[in-house]
Amino acid sequence: MTTEAPTNRQRARRILGSSLLTLVAVVVVACGPSDSTSNDSGTSLAGSLTVSAAASLQGAFTDIEVAFEKAHPRLNVTVNFGASPTLAQQIIDAAPVDVFASADEATMEKVADEKLLNGAPTIFATNSLEIIVRKGNPSKITSLTDLSTSRLLYVTCAPEVPIGKYAGQVLQKAALTVRPASFEPDVKGIVAKVASGEADAGIVYATDINATKGAAEGVVIPPNANITAEYPIARISTSANSAAAQAWIAFVTSNEGRAILRGYGFGTP
Amino acid sequence: MSIDARFSVQHDEFELTIDLSLADGEVLAVLGPNGSGKSTLLNAIAGLQPIDNGAISIDGNVVDDVGHSTFVLPEHRHVGVVFQNSELFDNLSVLENVAFGLRARGTKRTVARATATGWLERFSLEQFAQRRPKSLSGGQAQRVALARALASAPSVLLLDEPTSALDVRAKAEIRRDLLRLRREHPVTTLLVTHDPVDAFALADRVIVLEEGRIVQSGALDEVASHPQSRHIADMVGLSLVRGDVRDGALVTATGARLVVPADAAFGPSVASIRPTAVSLHRSQPEGSARNMWEMTVSDLDRQPERVRARLAGPIPLLAELTPAGAEALSLDIGDSVWAAVKASDVSVTPDLGPSQPAPTNCPIR
Amino acid sequence: MNQLRSTRKRSVGLRRPPVAIIAIAAIAIAFFMLPFIGLLWRVPWSDAWSLFTTTSSLTALRLSLETSLWATGLSILFGVPLAWVLARFGFPGRRIVRALCLLSLVLPPVVGGVALFAAYGRRGLLGDSLFELFGVRLPFSTAGVVLAQTFIAMPFLVLTVEAALRGLDQRAEDAARTLGASRWYAFRRVTLPAIRPALIAGAVLAWARALGEFGATITFAGNFPGRTQTMPLSVYLALESNPGQALVLSVVMIAISFGVLLSLRDQWLGGSTTPRTSR
Numbered sequence: 001m002t003t004e005a006p007t008n009r010q011r012a013r014r015i016l017g018s019s020l021l022t023l024v025a026v027v028v029v030a031c032g033p034s035d036s037t038s039n040d041s042g043t044s045l046a047g048s049l050t051v052s053a054a055a056s057l058q059g060a061f062t063d064i065e066v067a068f069e070k071a072h073p074r075l076n077v078t079v080n081f082g083a084s085p086t087l088a089q090q091i092i093d094a095a096p097v098d099v100f101a102s103a104d105e106a107t108m109e110k111v112a113d114e115k116l117l118n119g120a121p122t123i124f125a126t127n128s129l130e131i132i133v134r135k136g137n138p139s140k141i142t143s144l145t146d147l148s149t150s151r152l153l154y155v156t157c158a159p160e161v162p163i164g165k166y167a168g169q170v171l172q173k174a175a176l177t178v179r180p181a182s183f184e185p186d187v188k189g190i191v192a193k194v195a196s197g198e199a200d201a202g203i204v205y206a207t208d209i210n211a212t213k214g215a216a217e218g219v220v221i222p223p224n225a226n227i228t229a230e231y232p233i234a235r236i237s238t239s240a241n242s243a244a245a246q247a248w249i250a251f252v253t254s255n256e257g258r259a260i261l262r263g264y265g266f267g268t269p
Numbered sequence: 270m271s272i273d274a275r276f277s278v279q280h281d282e283f284e285l286t287i288d289l290s291l292a293d294g295e296v297l298a299v300l301g302p303n304g305s306g307k308s309t310l311l312n313a314i315a316g317l318q319p320i321d322n323g324a325i326s327i328d329g330n331v332v333d334d335v336g337h338s339t340f341v342l343p344e345h346r347h348v349g350v351v352f353q354n355s356e357l358f359d360n361l362s363v364l365e366n367v368a369f370g371l372r373a374r375g376t377k378r379t380v381a382r383a384t385a386t387g388w389l390e391r392f393s394l395e396q397f398a399q400r401r402p403k404s405l406s407g408g409q410a411q412r413v414a415l416a417r418a419l420a421s422a423p424s425v426l427l428l429d430e431p432t433s434a435l436d437v438r439a440k441a442e443i444r445r446d447l448l449r450l451r452r453e454h455p456v457t458t459l460l461v462t463h464d465p466v467d468a469f470a471l472a473d474r475v476i477v478l479e480e481g482r483i484v485q486s487g488a489l490d491e492v493a494s495h496p497q498s499r500h501i502a503d504m505v506g507l508s509l510v511r512g513d514v515r516d517g518a519l520v521t522a523t524g525a526r527l528v529v530p531a532d533a534a535f536g537p538s539v540a541s542i543r544p545t546a547v548s549l550h551r552s553q554p555e556g557s558a559r560n561m562w563e564m565t566v567s568d569l570d571r572q573p574e575r576v577r578a579r580l581a582g583p584i585p586l587l588a589e590l591t592p593a594g595a596e597a598l599s600l601d602i603g604d605s606v607w608a609a610v611k612a613s614d615v616s617v618t619p620d621l622g623p624s625q626p627a628p629t630n631c632p633i634r
Numbered sequence: 635m636n637q638l639r640s641t642r643k644r645s646v647g648l649r650r651p652p653v654a655i656i657a658i659a660a661i662a663i664a665f666f667m668l669p670f671i672g673l674l675w676r677v678p679w680s681d682a683w684s685l686f687t688t689t690s691s692l693t694a695l696r697l698s699l700e701t702s703l704w705a706t707g708l709s710i711l712f713g714v715p716l717a718w719v720l721a722r723f724g725f726p727g728r729r730i731v732r733a734l735c736l737l738s739l740v741l742p743p744v745v746g747g748v749a750l751f752a753a754y755g756r757r758g759l760l761g762d763s764l765f766e767l768f769g770v771r772l773p774f775s776t777a778g779v780v781l782a783q784t785f786i787a788m789p790f791l792v793l794t795v796e797a798a799l800r801g802l803d804q805r806a807e808d809a810a811r812t813l814g815a816s817r818w819y820a821f822r823r824v825t826l827p828a829i830r831p832a833l834i835a836g837a838v839l840a841w842a843r844a845l846g847e848f849g850a851t852i853t854f855a856g857n858f859p860g861r862t863q864t865m866p867l868s869v870y871l872a873l874e875s876n877p878g879q880a881l882v883l884s885v886v887m888i889a890i891s892f893g894v895l896l897s898l899r900d901q902w903l904g905g906s907t908t909p910r911t912s913r
Contacts, residue, residue: 083874085874085875086873086874088874089873089874089877153774155856158857158871158875160871160874160875161874180858181774181856181858182774182855182856182857182858182862183856183857183858183859183863183871184856184857185852185857185870185871193856196751196755196757197755197756197757198751198755198756198757198773199774315808315812316811316812317808317811317812342811343808343811343812344811344812344813344814344815344816345814346812347814348812349812349813350809350812352805352808352809354805356805356806356808356809358806358809358810358823358824358827359827359828360824360827360828360830361823369810369813369815369823370813370814373810373813373814373815373816373819373823374814417813418812418813421813421814427812
């Protein structure tokens with residue numbers, strides 16, 4: 001008896017089966033191990049390194065990345081900038097990050113609470129706050145008190161974002177209530193709104209004022225009214241390249257790294 | 270004069286050139302093959318198509334004048350139009366459709382509805398008042414469209430191929446309504462059609478349009494007896510029989526009987542038969558045709574694509590066959606043949622009276 | 635042989651698509667369903683009600699509904715005339731104008747926000763004049779939210795309505811004109827009723843798009859609870875501080891949108907969704 005041609009049902013099963021197999025194969029390849037090879041011996045590291053850093057570190061960490069890559073030509077470094085809480089949440093959601101540098105300790109603690117840190121965090125930089133105003137200071141702001149002028153468009157970040165919390169602390173210290181027009185997602189959002197002229201003022205890090213290169217101006221907050229932001233850095237326990245992670249932190253806290261940070265206006269403890 | 274139109278307008282590939290006038294109450298039929306510009310003519314008078322040169326006036330008022338840059342919008346022309354596909358408004362009831370023209374011009378709703386109901390009653394359509402147009406048959410919809418056009422008392426009635434989309438029975442109903450209208454409530458009417466029976470039934474005068482030009486105009490029987498265009502020649506291949514309809518048959522003055530469709534109205538009528546509906550046989554046929562007579566071939570016109578035979582007998586007829594068919598019968602002048610016509614192929618229209626053209630034995634060519 | 639067979643239609647799959655096509659479609663269905671299933675699975679159901687009824691969630695929901703309804707209203711008010719003109723009025727440069735009006739359909743909404751600043755921001759074309767003449771400042775305001783949503787959502791309505799108008803047979807309108815209807819009367823009583831399904835579908839599309847608007851809103855109107863913090867912004871921000879709340883709010887938004895889409899399936903498909911013949 002000759003074998004019959006496959007029925008429709010058999011055909012369907014075959015096609016479904018092969019589609020599923022293809023899907024699985026694709027997924028396996030995509031999730032395969034990264035090509036990082038931790039080469040503990042030797043001064044030159046290889047593979048890839050991912051650093052998540054608070055938005056205010058953008059200028060400094062970019063320069064550090066260039067210097068670091070020069071020292072380790074076989075290493076490919078990627079630096080992610082964003083609001084510290086957003087970056088922290090990404091790490092908690094298992095984003096492949098090797099190093100995390102946050103703008104405040106509270107956010108770093110959130111990651112520590114999830115048991116995702118390898119070792120204790122180190123404070124590697126400090127920052128103070130400054131009032132940012134439009135170019136030419138048309139609103140004539142000279143002190144914190146001027147921020148509570150009605151009809152002034154003041155922008156800040158939500159309290160969960162470090163700069164939002166710090167700004168709130170500074171204003172509270174000065175016993176001032178200022179009503180913001182908007183809560184931006186991160187500190188660079190505040191800078192952008194003021195630099196483009198759409199908002200009148202905000203409170204940002206001193207380092208951010210320098211970074212605007214003249215598109216906006218700063219009004220100094222005197223030290224007794226100011227607070228110091230402390231930036232912790234730590235390795236992530238799920239890092240695939242802990243040697244490179246360690247080397248990055250070492251570089252950031254080295255003389256060369258500190259010089260770069262100071263160049264951008266950070267303090268180095 | 271009720272309509273005076275002397276204009277030209279670009280129509281597809283050619284230019285439509287018109288020079289016509291209608292007297293008050295007159296019915297003018299515009300005949301012509303498809304694409305000859307008949308609808309464009311109607312649209313120009315209705316205001317749906319601006320003209321390129323010339324002028325049109327209705328009831329003495331200029332509605333379109335290129336020289337003086339005058340153009341009256343359709344809503345201000347007081348024309349009533351019936352389209353080929355009724356174009357009733359689906360979102361309104363039949364009554365609201367008929368009342369539409371009155372409401373659009375500002376009449377109060379109760380007054381408009383009362384007038385509309387009156388018109389529906391006149392056409393025996395009042396039972397459809399609350400129905401939606403979608404639920405009507407083609408014939409009913411077209412009659413509602415006629416009532417709708419008339420309800421706002423237009424100066425001029427424009428009918429654009431009113432029967433083309435209808436079946437035989439509905440055609441007869443519309444023609445009956447239009448004839449009643451002529452008797453009770455005459456309105457200057459322009460009737461555009463490619464169906465000659467419409468013209469025969471309803472029109473006083475006829476113009477023939479071919480490729481945008483008027484090739485013939487005049488009283489109906491003149492045009493029919495001396496056709497000057499291929500279109501009319503083919504058209505007047507119709508056989509017309511006048512007589513009295515009773516007991517399901519039309520009886521001529523000479524006593525000959527022509528069995529007609531069961532729903533033909535009684536009384537004086539004119540029956541028309543298309544030449545291709547007449548079948549010829551050498552011996553008396555067995556078939557279902559209830560009309561058959563023995564006839565003599567009095568004239569033959571052989572064309573490459575068709576053969577026409579003039580038949581003399583109890584009811585004079587014109588028959589058309591294919592050349593092969595004629596060959597098979599080996600027809601010759603003077604031959605004796607049997608002619609048969611199905612009752613369903615006979616189209617009956619009530620006879621209006623003296624103004625109806627006398628049925629003619631038209632020349633065969 | 636059992637003579638008393640129940641009357642059951644025989645299924646031979648005469649017009650059913652080929653099996654391979656059904657298999658691919660099944661993968662596509664799984665592709666769409668998995669994220670929603672995942673969402674439902676991860677929502678902290680025990681806290682869901684309390685997370686939903688927080689002031690910030692309810693305020694964001696109320697603001698979203700208010701602004702999106704306003705945006706839809708404006709889209710209809712201005713979109714229908716625009717569609718009418720684009721469909722029926724052949725002016726020179728019509729194609730360019732049409733492309734410009736539909737541009738925000740394909741632009742990233744953030745770009746839309748930047749563009750809105752260029753027009754209505756303090757340093758934009760009209761910003762200062764608006765403030766001087768009317769004391770109105772659109773950025774950072776609820777009106778700004780409505781503006782951003784309208785800018786992004788109106789093209790959906792214009793597209794749908796214009797297509798419907800183009801597809802209409804003009805003869806019904808012609809008939810209305812000969813009956814004495816002015817252009818406006820004919821549009822109101824003949825044309826609009828004829829395109830009602832398309833108008834409804836377009837309005838719902840616009841409303842759904844406005845409800846979900848994020849990029850232009852956060853860029854142009856900013857983020858302030860009760861004034862400019864709509865649901866999508868609320869979800870985005872909750873992601874970093876309170877992921878559970880983000881999930882709950884996401885489910886709420888999905889439920890609303892899903893409900894609306896379900897209720898309009900007939901308008902969407904332009905006809906009955908029940909199978910015409912049994913297989």
